[in-house]
Amino acid sequence: MSEIKGITPRDVDFAKWYTDVVKQAGLVDYSSVKGSMIICPYGYAIWEQMQKVLDEEFKKTGHENVQMPMLIPESLLNVEKEHVSGFAPEVAWVTYGGSEKLEERLCIRPTSEVLFCDYYKKIIKSYRDLPKLYNQWCTILRWEKTTRPFLRSREILWQEGHTMHRTEEEAREETLRMLHIYEDFQKNYLAIPVLVGKKTEKEKFAGAVASYSLEAMMYDGVALQNGTSHYFGQDFAKAFKIEFLDKDNTLKTPYQTSWGVTTRMIGALIMVHGDDRGLVIPPNIAPIKVDIIPIGEVSDAKEKIIEELRKRDISFVCDEANKTPGYKFSDAEVKGYPVRIEIGKRDLEQNEVTIVRRDTLEKIKCSIDEVGNTLENLFVDIQNNLYNRAKVRRDSMIYEANNWEEFSDIALHKKGFIKANWCGSIECETKIKDEFSMKSRCLIEDEKINTKCVVCGKEAKYRLYFGKQY
Amino acid sequence: MSEIKGITPRDVDFAKWYTDVVKQAGLVDYSSVKGSMIICPYGYAIWEQMQKVLDEEFKKTGHENVQMPMLIPESLLNVEKEHVSGFAPEVAWVTYGGSEKLEERLCIRPTSEVLFCDYYKKIIKSYRDLPKLYNQWCTILRWEKTTRPFLRSREILWQEGHTMHRTEEEAREETLRMLHIYEDFQKNYLAIPVLVGKKTEKEKFAGAVASYSLEAMMYDGVALQNGTSHYFGQDFAKAFKIEFLDKDNTLKTPYQTSWGVTTRMIGALIMVHGDDRGLVIPPNIAPIKVDIIPIGEVSDAKEKIIEELRKRDISFVCDEANKTPGYKFSDAEVKGYPVRIEIGKRDLEQNEVTIVRRDTLEKIKCSIDEVGNTLENLFVDIQNNLYNRAKVRRDSMIYEANNWEEFSDIALHKKGFIKANWCGSIECETKIKDEFSMKSRCLIEDEKINTKCVVCGKEAKYRLYFGKQY
Numbered sequence: 006m007s008e009i010k011g012i013t014p015r016d017v018d019f020a021k022w023y024t025d026v027v028k029q030a031g032l033v034d035y036s037s038v039k040g041s042m043i044i045c046p047y048g049y050a051i052w053e054q055m056q057k058v059l060d061e062e063f064k065k066t067g068h069e070n071v072q073m074p075m076l077i078p079e080s081l082l083n084v085e086k087e088h089v090s091g092f093a094p095e096v097a098w099v100t101y102g103g104s105e106k107l108e109e110r111l112c113i114r115p116t117s118e119v120l121f122c123d124y125y126k127k128i129i130k131s132y133r134d135l136p137k138l139y140n141q142w143c144t145i146l147r148w149e150k151t152t153r154p155f156l157r158s159r160e161i162l163w164q165e166g167h168t169m170h171r172t173e174e175e176a177r178e179e180t181l182r183m184l185h186i187y188e189d190f191q192k193n194y195l196a197i198p199v200l201v202g203k204k205t206e207k208e209k210f211a212g213a214v215a216s217y218s219l220e221a222m223m224y225d226g227v228a229l230q231n232g233t234s235h236y237f238g239q240d241f242a243k244a245f246k247i248e249f250l251d252k253d254n255t256l257k258t259p260y261q262t263s264w265g266v267t268t269r270m271i272g273a274l275i276m277v278h279g280d281d282r283g284l285v286i287p288p289n290i291a292p293i294k295v296d297i298i299p300i301g302e303v304s305d306a307k308e309k310i311i312e313e314l315r316k317r318d319i320s321f322v323c324d325e326a327n328k329t330p331g332y333k334f335s336d337a338e339v340k341g342y343p344v345r346i347e348i349g350k351r352d353l354e355q356n357e358v359t360i361v362r363r364d365t366l367e368k369i370k371c372s373i374d375e376v377g378n379t380l381e382n383l384f385v386d387i388q389n390n391l392y393n394r395a396k397v398r399r400d401s402m403i404y405e406a407n408n409w410e411e412f413s414d415i416a417l418h419k420k421g422f423i424k425a426n427w428c429g430s431i432e433c434e435t436k437i438k439d440e441f442s443m444k445s446r447c448l449i450e451d452e453k454i455n456t457k458c459v460v461c462g463k464e465a466k467y468r469l470y471f472g473k474q475y
Numbered sequence: 476m477s478e479i480k481g482i483t484p485r486d487v488d489f490a491k492w493y494t495d496v497v498k499q500a501g502l503v504d505y506s507s508v509k510g511s512m513i514i515c516p517y518g519y520a521i522w523e524q525m526q527k528v529l530d531e532e533f534k535k536t537g538h539e540n541v542q543m544p545m546l547i548p549e550s551l552l553n554v555e556k557e558h559v560s561g562f563a564p565e566v567a568w569v570t571y572g573g574s575e576k577l578e579e580r581l582c583i584r585p586t587s588e589v590l591f592c593d594y595y596k597k598i599i600k601s602y603r604d605l606p607k608l609y610n611q612w613c614t615i616l617r618w619e620k621t622t623r624p625f626l627r628s629r630e631i632l633w634q635e636g637h638t639m640h641r642t643e644e645e646a647r648e649e650t651l652r653m654l655h656i657y658e659d660f661q662k663n664y665l666a667i668p669v670l671v672g673k674k675t676e677k678e679k680f681a682g683a684v685a686s687y688s689l690e691a692m693m694y695d696g697v698a699l700q701n702g703t704s705h706y707f708g709q710d711f712a713k714a715f716k717i718e719f720l721d722k723d724n725t726l727k728t729p730y731q732t733s734w735g736v737t738t739r740m741i742g743a744l745i746m747v748h749g750d751d752r753g754l755v756i757p758p759n760i761a762p763i764k765v766d767i768i769p770i771g772e773v774s775d776a777k778e779k780i781i782e783e784l785r786k787r788d789i790s791f792v793c794d795e796a797n798k799t800p801g802y803k804f805s806d807a808e809v810k811g812y813p814v815r816i817e818i819g820k821r822d823l824e825q826n827e828v829t830i831v832r833r834d835t836l837e838k839i840k841c842s843i844d845e846v847g848n849t850l851e852n853l854f855v856d857i858q859n860n861l862y863n864r865a866k867v868r869r870d871s872m873i874y875e876a877n878n879w880e881e882f883s884d885i886a887l888h889k890k891g892f893i894k895a896n897w898c899g900s901i902e903c904e905t906k907i908k909d910e911f912s913m914k915s916r917c918l919i920e921d922e923k924i925n926t927k928c929v930v931c932g933k934e935a936k937y938r939l940y941f942g943k944q945y
Contacts, residue, residue: 072614
């Protein structure tokens with residue numbers, strides 16, 4: 006067991022703080038395989054929690070899991086032109102099988118649209134075959150040059166939903182349904198407020214008609230795109246010649262969506278809630294909710310508490326390592342367990358233990374008989390507090406700019422997002438990116454307004470959010 | 476929805492029967508990516524059931540899930556000599572990242588011993604760091620020339636446990652512990668009897684000191700190796716220079732195991748229990764236990780039964796497609812749902828429904844109020860019946876040969892396994908393989924005996940099982 010080393014303070018060097026936390030909390034480790042990371046037990050356990058909740062939501066809404074091949078022949082990747090031009094520069098190519106050179110090279114999937122389309126072409130013949138609502142949990146690979154744990158890495162663990170529908174309306178509904186499942190999940194489980202909206206033409210997914218994203222703001226004011234949902238229209242389906250016989254006995258082309266979230270969400274958890282002591286995991290997603298720390302000979306009280314937690318199905322660890330209490334408190338804080346319970350002899354004289362919540366570090370004296378109820382109330386309170394705290398902070402870092410001067414001033418002197426009116430032209434969007442390294446995040450369609458574009462001064466069509474990004 | 480086509484009878488052409496069943500039950504489909512298959516929703520749902528049960532067993536026994544990189548640099552694969560010579564001929568090589576030729580080529584993992592060792596070298600420093608009990612759920616890739624769904628394919632979904640221990644004794648215990656977890660799982664969930672024993676030197680895993688396997692017999696008498704557990708001793712650890720400071724303050728080398736099962740288990744399920752009508756899934760592993768088939772206007776009874784199944788958490792589908800009852804019965808049989816419930820008006824006059832068990836096709840009239848209890852009793856009965864039936868059949872196809880003449884006679888005229896005394900020499904084992912295409916399955920160490928080798932007539936040391944294999 007390695008010692009807990011110092012964590013660089015968050016306000017001193019945020020990037021260093023981040024890598025200190027992921028490493029010392031035991032989320033990831035570096036591999037000697039360049040560009041790849043190892044997801045350690047605690048990091049993987051968080052991902053399993055995320056998978057469990059989302060998988061249940063997907064199934065409730067009628068989706069089925071499947072497993073597609075990992076390798077894509079070059080000719081198949083080439084079928085949809087916009088898509089291949091977006092992905093070809095960043096895939097890994099297999100050219101040999103054993104000692105034999107392949108006739109056609111194969112890439113490791115960077116995403117699986119073409120594999121699903123290739124399959125859908127085979128199985129969709131009639132309107133009775135629609136909708137097809139498939140999802141896949143897998144790893145994908147993108148040949149990134151610079152990598153950061155969870156945020157940018159060659160291998161990504163994710164899920165990718167790929168669906169086909171009879172009508173445009175159904176497909177558009179599906180696109181938004183899944184977007185809102187992600188939104189609810191991030192709010193209710195990750196305690197992360199997200200802006201949810203449409204990507205601009207410039208920023209949309211390669212091959213999509215419309216892309217929607219969830220944009221979270223990290224502690225440093227930088228955006229993390231934390232999930233996307235795409236409406237493809239019929240472009241892929243036409244490229245793959247997918248047709249079905251409709252109710253009216255004519256051949257039609259179906260409408261498509263895809264949507265996905267990745268282990269990036271763990272990066273967001275860290276950078277939204279973490280502090281100088283380490284991780285802070287919201288109770289609703291924590292694989293371990295309680296760290297029990299016995300101090301001295303307190304086995305009766307310990308057993309009683311363990312029994313109570315088991316009865317209520319509250320996940321816990323009990324830290325009986327040969328270390329000082331101080332070390333154990335720090336370890337509980339680095340790992341971000343929602344609460345720790347310190348069982349000490351002095352408290353026991355009053356039949357009490359000390360519960361420490363990770364979000365506020367507040368210490369609560371609690372009668373042993375009340376531990377179960379107290380914890381369950383605390384979990385609700387911590388979950389709400391984390392969300393509200395993140396939202397207040399996020400909202401305080403969203404600025405509004407009404408003209409170029411204001412925009413420049415905020416972009417140069419503030420951290421966070423800028424909300425501005427925009428004419429809809431790619432030139433104006435690009436100018437902001439070039440001047441301030443701020444890409445557009447997403448546009449909120451409800452927020453259409455009638456004023457002037459913050460860049461060109463022409464009539465504005467949209468309210469668009471801008472921000473630097475991970 | 477495609478029509479159910481005929482299934483080739485099992486006794487006419489077993490290979491054709493198998494592919495008909497996997498395809499028509501909706502377990503897999505062929506991909507246009509050569510050598511790869513698509514696991515369809517129903518096939519993947521069976522795999523999810525397997526994962527759920529096994530993952531819980533692994534966690535109960537202290538194992539933690541992690542995720543290692545998918546790509547292995549050639550130099551890393553080369554570290555352990557026996558291992559690389561076993562795997563190098565059958566890996567896929569990545570040579571380009573985007574448009575850039577790689578300095579060192581990378582293979583897609585065919586198994587992850589070297590990745591775990593590389594990581595263990597970094598994190599194991601003291602006896603306090605031991606044991607390390609890691610497991611990984613992932614896909615691996617082996618460049619197979621000929622493929623069959625679930626049995627032999629380029630991509631394999633599996634789990635691989637990789638553990639490190641302070642002492643040889645602990646590591647050997649772990650090897651057998653996991654072997655017996657697999658055995659219990661196959662018996663209690665898959666209803667498959669397995670021979671469990673040690674592989675010979677000739678058949679052991681590349682790099683292992685001792686390999687143990689679970690050998691199931693398919694309906695056609697052919698063996699399917701349905702899981703393995705390996706004891707590695709210190710060979711990999713020495714090759715990777717993994718050392719720890721022991722309690723006595725000296726540097727020592729740890730002892731290693733690995734163990735895995737794959738989607739092959741689905742192939743075994745099909746070929747052990749399936750029949751001319753399709754799959755037969757044991758209730759304890761069935762993702763869907765009941766198929767409700769309403770015939771005519773019976774919605775009150777249907778709702779009552781659905782409510783009862785929900786209350787008892789019994790998984791079901793309700794087939795309300797616009798098809799004939801006969802079609803639906805066939806569909807339920809192809810998919811191997813443990814029971815179907817036919818709700819018809821005539822039965823309802825007596826307040827009854829008809830329950831049909833898939834294993835025996837027996838029809839049971841059952842009062843609506845008794846459906847829940849009847850089903851729960853039936854599930855136990857079907858599970859036991861499937862196991863016992865498979866065991867009786869398996870046992871009837873294990874023959875004993877006391878000399879070469881007997882061995883030849885059985886090998887040429889019977890289907891199944893042959894149990895024979897063996898001197899322990901690789902020559903005798905090879906002779907049997909060359910003459911009869913029968914590899915040794917495993918040796919049961921308890922069955923050591925004092926008689927003559929069935930091949931050379933010299934003193935026998937072991938009882939060894941032989942059989943053709945998938």
